[in-house]
Amino acid sequence: MTTTPSTDVPVVRELAERHGIPVDRGCAAAEATSEVRSVLDRVGDKWSVLILGMLSAGPQRFTELLHGIDGISQRMLTLNLRQLERDGLVSRTVHAVVPPRVDYALTGLGETLLPPVLALVEWALAHTRTIRENRDVFDARRPAG
Template sequence: MSEYEHVCMIRGDGGRTLRAILDQICNKWTLLIVATLDQGTLRFTDLVQQVPGISQRMLTLTLRNLERDGLVDRTVYAQVPPRVEYALTPVGKSLITPALALAGWAIEHVPHIEASREAYQSR
Protein backbone atom coordinates (compact mmCIF):
# COMPACT_ATOMS: atom_id res chain seq x y z
CA MET A 1 0.00 0.00 0.00
CA SER A 2 1.38 3.42 -0.95
CA GLU A 3 1.73 6.16 1.65
CA TYR A 4 -1.00 8.13 -0.17
CA GLU A 5 -3.40 5.16 0.03
CA HIS A 6 -2.51 4.69 3.69
CA VAL A 7 -3.27 8.36 4.51
CA CYS A 8 -6.55 8.22 2.56
CA MET A 9 -7.61 5.08 4.41
CA ILE A 10 -6.80 6.57 7.83
CA ARG A 11 -8.55 9.87 7.09
CA GLY A 12 -11.49 8.15 5.43
CA ASP A 13 -12.02 11.11 3.12
CA GLY A 14 -10.74 9.66 -0.14
CA GLY A 15 -7.69 11.92 -0.09
CA ARG A 16 -9.60 15.22 -0.10
CA THR A 17 -7.69 16.66 2.86
CA LEU A 18 -4.29 15.71 1.48
CA ARG A 19 -5.14 17.10 -1.97
CA ALA A 20 -6.37 20.38 -0.46
CA ILE A 21 -3.17 20.81 1.55
CA LEU A 22 -0.97 19.97 -1.44
CA ASP A 23 -2.97 22.35 -3.66
CA GLN A 24 -2.26 25.17 -1.20
CA ILE A 25 1.40 24.35 -0.66
CA CYS A 26 2.18 23.70 -4.32
CA ASN A 27 0.72 26.83 -5.83
CA LYS A 28 3.36 29.14 -7.26
CA TRP A 29 2.79 31.97 -4.80
CA THR A 30 2.93 29.91 -1.60
CA LEU A 31 6.42 28.59 -2.24
CA LEU A 32 7.72 32.03 -3.26
CA ILE A 33 6.22 33.66 -0.14
CA VAL A 34 7.50 30.93 2.18
CA ALA A 35 10.98 31.17 0.64
CA THR A 36 10.92 34.95 1.01
CA LEU A 37 9.79 34.77 4.65
CA ASP A 38 12.60 32.32 5.35
CA GLN A 39 14.81 35.44 5.35
CA GLY A 40 12.91 36.72 8.42
CA THR A 41 9.88 38.74 9.43
CA LEU A 42 8.63 41.11 6.73
CA ARG A 43 5.95 43.74 6.32
CA PHE A 44 3.29 43.42 3.61
CA THR A 45 4.88 46.11 1.43
CA ASP A 46 8.25 44.36 1.65
CA LEU A 47 6.65 41.10 0.51
CA VAL A 48 4.98 42.83 -2.46
CA GLN A 49 8.38 44.18 -3.50
CA GLN A 50 10.29 40.92 -2.96
CA VAL A 51 7.86 38.44 -4.54
CA PRO A 52 8.15 39.14 -8.28
CA GLY A 53 4.90 39.44 -10.20
CA ILE A 54 2.46 39.04 -7.31
CA SER A 55 -0.47 41.42 -7.03
CA GLN A 56 -1.49 42.88 -3.67
CA ARG A 57 -4.75 40.95 -3.86
CA MET A 58 -3.04 37.61 -4.53
CA LEU A 59 -0.54 38.27 -1.76
CA THR A 60 -3.37 39.05 0.66
CA LEU A 61 -5.28 35.88 -0.26
CA THR A 62 -2.21 33.66 -0.07
CA LEU A 63 -1.10 35.11 3.27
CA ARG A 64 -4.60 34.57 4.70
CA ASN A 65 -4.51 30.93 3.61
CA LEU A 66 -1.02 30.45 5.03
CA GLU A 67 -2.12 32.02 8.32
CA ARG A 68 -5.26 29.84 8.38
CA ASP A 69 -3.14 26.73 7.82
CA GLY A 70 -0.67 27.68 10.56
CA LEU A 71 2.33 28.29 8.31
CA VAL A 72 2.52 32.06 8.82
CA ASP A 73 2.02 34.29 11.85
CA ARG A 74 0.49 37.73 11.32
CA THR A 75 1.26 40.41 13.89
CA VAL A 76 -0.65 43.71 13.88
CA TYR A 77 0.83 46.67 15.75
CA ALA A 78 -1.61 49.30 17.03
CA GLN A 79 -0.12 52.42 15.55
CA VAL A 80 -1.02 54.94 12.87
CA PRO A 81 -0.77 53.83 10.16
CA PRO A 82 -1.20 50.21 11.27
CA ARG A 83 1.89 48.05 10.88
CA VAL A 84 1.46 44.38 9.99
CA GLU A 85 4.30 41.88 9.92
CA TYR A 86 4.43 38.30 8.70
CA ALA A 87 6.74 35.51 9.83
CA LEU A 88 6.98 31.76 9.32
CA THR A 89 5.77 29.54 12.13
CA PRO A 90 7.80 26.45 13.04
CA VAL A 91 5.52 24.44 10.72
CA GLY A 92 6.13 26.98 7.95
CA LYS A 93 9.89 26.73 8.50
CA SER A 94 9.64 22.94 8.24
CA LEU A 95 8.43 23.41 4.64
CA ILE A 96 11.74 24.99 3.55
CA THR A 97 13.75 21.76 3.29
CA PRO A 98 11.23 19.82 1.17
CA ALA A 99 10.56 22.93 -0.96
CA LEU A 100 14.28 23.33 -1.65
CA ALA A 101 14.52 19.63 -2.49
CA LEU A 102 11.66 19.98 -4.98
CA ALA A 103 13.22 23.11 -6.50
CA GLY A 104 16.56 21.29 -6.77
CA TRP A 105 14.87 18.39 -8.54
CA ALA A 106 13.22 20.82 -10.98
CA ILE A 107 16.51 22.60 -11.71
CA GLU A 108 18.33 19.30 -12.24
CA HIS A 109 15.70 18.03 -14.67
CA VAL A 110 14.99 21.22 -16.66
CA PRO A 111 17.03 20.08 -19.70
CA HIS A 112 15.25 16.71 -19.85
CA ILE A 113 11.79 18.25 -19.41
CA GLU A 114 12.41 20.95 -22.02
CA ALA A 115 13.71 18.36 -24.50
CA SER A 116 10.66 16.16 -23.86
CA ARG A 117 8.33 19.11 -24.39
CA GLU A 118 10.00 20.00 -27.66
CA ALA A 119 9.81 16.39 -28.87
CA TYR A 120 6.14 16.23 -27.90
CA GLN A 121 5.34 19.48 -29.75
CA SER A 122 7.08 18.33 -32.91
CA ARG A 123 5.03 15.13 -33.14
Protein backbone atom coordinates in the same frame (compact mmCIF):
# COMPACT_ATOMS: atom_id res chain seq x y z
CA MET B 1 -13.06 -3.64 0.17
CA THR B 2 -13.66 -0.02 -0.88
CA THR B 3 -10.81 2.43 -1.27
CA THR B 4 -10.42 5.72 -3.02
CA PRO B 5 -8.33 5.70 -6.20
CA SER B 6 -5.41 7.60 -4.67
CA THR B 7 -5.13 5.11 -1.79
CA ASP B 8 -4.73 2.31 -4.34
CA VAL B 9 -1.25 3.67 -5.04
CA PRO B 10 1.05 1.54 -2.83
CA VAL B 11 3.21 4.43 -1.59
CA VAL B 12 0.11 6.47 -0.64
CA ARG B 13 -1.37 3.47 1.18
CA GLU B 14 1.92 2.89 3.04
CA LEU B 15 2.24 6.54 4.08
CA ALA B 16 -1.40 6.72 5.16
CA GLU B 17 -1.05 3.58 7.28
CA ARG B 18 2.17 4.91 8.83
CA HIS B 19 0.23 7.99 9.98
CA GLY B 20 -2.74 5.98 11.23
CA ILE B 21 -5.07 7.11 8.44
CA PRO B 22 -7.70 4.47 7.60
CA VAL B 23 -7.47 3.49 3.96
CA ASP B 24 -9.91 0.57 3.82
CA ARG B 25 -13.07 2.11 5.21
CA GLY B 26 -14.80 3.75 2.26
CA CYS B 27 -15.97 7.14 3.53
CA ALA B 28 -13.21 7.44 6.13
CA ALA B 29 -10.58 6.76 3.47
CA ALA B 30 -12.20 9.28 1.12
CA GLU B 31 -12.28 11.89 3.89
CA ALA B 32 -8.62 11.32 4.78
CA THR B 33 -7.64 11.53 1.12
CA SER B 34 -9.65 14.74 0.72
CA GLU B 35 -7.87 16.31 3.69
CA VAL B 36 -4.45 15.35 2.31
CA ARG B 37 -5.40 16.73 -1.10
CA SER B 38 -6.55 19.98 0.52
CA VAL B 39 -3.21 20.42 2.30
CA LEU B 40 -1.23 19.54 -0.82
CA ASP B 41 -3.27 22.00 -2.88
CA ARG B 42 -2.26 24.78 -0.48
CA VAL B 43 1.42 23.93 0.01
CA GLY B 44 1.91 22.96 -3.64
CA ASP B 45 0.43 26.16 -5.03
CA LYS B 46 3.06 28.19 -6.90
CA TRP B 47 2.40 31.36 -4.94
CA SER B 48 2.49 29.58 -1.59
CA VAL B 49 5.85 28.02 -2.41
CA LEU B 50 7.28 31.41 -3.38
CA ILE B 51 5.83 33.14 -0.30
CA LEU B 52 7.23 30.45 1.99
CA GLY B 53 10.58 30.78 0.24
CA MET B 54 10.62 34.55 0.80
CA LEU B 55 9.67 34.13 4.46
CA SER B 56 12.44 31.58 4.96
CA ALA B 57 14.81 34.59 5.10
CA GLY B 58 12.86 36.02 8.05
CA PRO B 59 9.83 38.23 8.67
CA GLN B 60 8.74 40.36 5.72
CA ARG B 61 6.35 43.24 5.22
CA PHE B 62 3.57 42.96 2.66
CA THR B 63 5.31 45.31 0.24
CA GLU B 64 8.58 43.37 0.53
CA LEU B 65 6.74 40.19 -0.42
CA LEU B 66 4.88 41.96 -3.22
CA HIS B 67 8.08 43.35 -4.75
CA GLY B 68 10.07 40.18 -4.11
CA ILE B 69 7.69 37.78 -5.88
CA ASP B 70 7.64 38.48 -9.59
CA GLY B 71 4.20 38.41 -11.17
CA ILE B 72 2.04 38.21 -8.05
CA SER B 73 -0.77 40.74 -7.73
CA GLN B 74 -1.75 42.45 -4.48
CA ARG B 75 -5.00 40.50 -4.45
CA MET B 76 -3.30 37.14 -5.01
CA LEU B 77 -0.70 37.88 -2.32
CA THR B 78 -3.43 38.88 0.13
CA LEU B 79 -5.48 35.74 -0.57
CA ASN B 80 -2.49 33.44 -0.25
CA LEU B 81 -1.23 35.06 2.95
CA ARG B 82 -4.70 34.69 4.49
CA GLN B 83 -4.83 31.00 3.56
CA LEU B 84 -1.32 30.36 4.85
CA GLU B 85 -2.23 32.16 8.08
CA ARG B 86 -5.47 30.16 8.32
CA ASP B 87 -3.50 26.92 7.96
CA GLY B 88 -1.10 28.03 10.69
CA LEU B 89 1.92 28.21 8.40
CA VAL B 90 2.35 32.00 8.53
CA SER B 91 1.78 34.50 11.33
CA ARG B 92 0.64 38.09 10.86
CA THR B 93 1.83 40.69 13.37
CA VAL B 94 0.36 44.19 13.40
CA HIS B 95 2.63 46.79 15.00
CA ALA B 96 0.97 49.80 16.64
CA VAL B 97 3.06 52.44 14.92
CA VAL B 98 2.30 55.27 12.53
CA PRO B 99 2.11 54.44 9.72
CA PRO B 100 0.80 50.95 10.58
CA ARG B 101 3.22 48.11 9.98
CA VAL B 102 2.34 44.47 9.42
CA ASP B 103 4.93 41.70 9.36
CA TYR B 104 4.48 38.17 8.09
CA ALA B 105 6.65 35.32 9.34
CA LEU B 106 6.79 31.56 9.26
CA THR B 107 5.32 29.79 12.27
CA GLY B 108 6.93 26.71 13.76
CA LEU B 109 4.67 24.60 11.55
CA GLY B 110 5.63 26.67 8.52
CA GLU B 111 9.30 26.11 9.27
CA THR B 112 8.76 22.34 9.24
CA LEU B 113 7.50 22.70 5.68
CA LEU B 114 10.65 24.45 4.45
CA PRO B 115 12.88 21.39 3.90
CA PRO B 116 10.49 19.58 1.53
CA VAL B 117 9.47 22.80 -0.24
CA LEU B 118 13.06 23.93 -0.73
CA ALA B 119 14.01 20.42 -1.90
CA LEU B 120 11.26 20.66 -4.53
CA VAL B 121 12.48 24.10 -5.62
CA GLU B 122 16.04 22.78 -5.82
CA TRP B 123 14.84 19.83 -7.93
CA ALA B 124 12.97 22.21 -10.25
CA LEU B 125 16.05 24.39 -10.66
CA ALA B 126 18.27 21.38 -11.36
CA HIS B 127 15.92 19.97 -14.01
CA THR B 128 14.38 23.07 -15.61
CA ARG B 129 16.58 22.89 -18.70
CA THR B 130 15.88 19.19 -19.31
CA ILE B 131 12.14 19.67 -18.83
CA ARG B 132 12.14 22.64 -21.22
CA GLU B 133 14.01 20.53 -23.82
CA ASN B 134 11.55 17.66 -23.36
CA ARG B 135 8.62 20.04 -23.84
CA ASP B 136 10.17 21.40 -27.04
CA VAL B 137 10.65 17.86 -28.42
CA PHE B 138 7.09 16.91 -27.47
CA ASP B 139 5.61 20.08 -28.97
CA ALA B 140 7.59 19.61 -32.20
CA ARG B 141 6.04 16.13 -32.66
CA ARG B 142 2.48 17.41 -32.36
CA PRO B 143 0.74 18.80 -35.42
CA ALA B 144 0.02 22.52 -35.34
CA GLY B 145 -3.55 23.66 -34.81
